[in-house]
Amino acid sequence: MSTATIANATVKYAASNPKDYGNGPRINVLTTLPNGEEAKLWGNADDQALLSLKKKQSVQLLFDGKGYKLVEAQASSTAPTATPAAPAPSKTEVGAYIEQMTGLYAACYRRAQGALDGAPESAIQAAASSVFISTQHKFDLA
Secondary structure, three states: OOEEEEEEEEEEOOOOOOOOOOOOOOEEEEEEOOOOEEEEEEEOEEEEEEEHHOOEEEEEEEEOOOEEEEEOOOOOOOOOOOOOOOOOOOOOHHHHHHHHHHHHHHHHHHHHHHOOOOOOHOOOOOOOHHHHHHHHHHHHOO
């Protein structure tokens, strides 16, 4: 007989779009445990507990000897709108992020410049900024 244990985890990826794996539409959330192990949480497409989880949110999981399950209602017992504060990023992390975003913007600018050959600089900048922002959103880079 195995003992159930509680583990803290961080949401790595919020709920996926529902997919039908043969038993109706299902969603999943990927979490990371402190030791780096990843735990996937599965639920029905309308599972509000899983749907409410956000990237980088701290959660508690129950390991029942077979898999992990979300320990519900931990946030609702304190403040429903409160989310735990993320630790402050280091200067190295900030620098790496700036480097990554600068490279992304430069790539967007070069593409806009090529596509809008002969257009005014303001139009190229506007197009590059729009593509940059939409790319950040599409790939969750913001």
